[in-house]
Amino acid sequence: MNERIKKLRKELNLTQREFAAKIGMKQNSIAIIESGRNTSDQTIMAICREFNVREEWLRSGAGDMFIQMTRDERIAAWVGETLSTESDTFQKRFISMLSKLSESDWEVLERMVEEMKKVNRHAHP
Known part of the structure; x- marks a missing residue:
């Protein structure tokens, strides 16, 4: 999952600091997550909610990265x-x-x- 979080952040063209701020975290927490630490369900939900990301993609890589919006x-x-x-x-x-x-x-x-x-x-x- 750490690689998908990094891929998402880069897709959104955000620094670790900007990404972290949008989900209420500190930059070093994102650096640790991207380096391979397990991610809490709370963080996963915050990422999905803030960036309109499909939880299934974030957890497993299956399907599209983003929820399709009208x-x-x-x-x-x-x-x-x-x-x-x-x-x-x-x-x-x-x-x-x-x-x-x-x-x-x-x-x-x-x-x-x-x-x-x-x-x-x-x-x-």
Whole structure:
């Protein structure tokens, strides 16, 4: 399992410190796990929950690494993760701005995007 945890961390492009922080652990704990120490059920559940990983894959390597999500589930997860950050990121400000749009604002935005797509198609045939 230690190799799969390392593979997952690398797939997510996270350092041991970043990976550990997301599941409430210290960096040295992840280093120890990746080097072969047995992993507790609590840690396995935290990894699966935080990173949307299939428990069967994590334990045995069988099947897909990640639980397949619908488009709406992926959007909801991304928005939730973005809003839970403490820093005032562009993504967070953008989501906030979108939440304030009226129906007519959405229509204007859609027309603008359609026009940008036309311009882009002509610029890159």
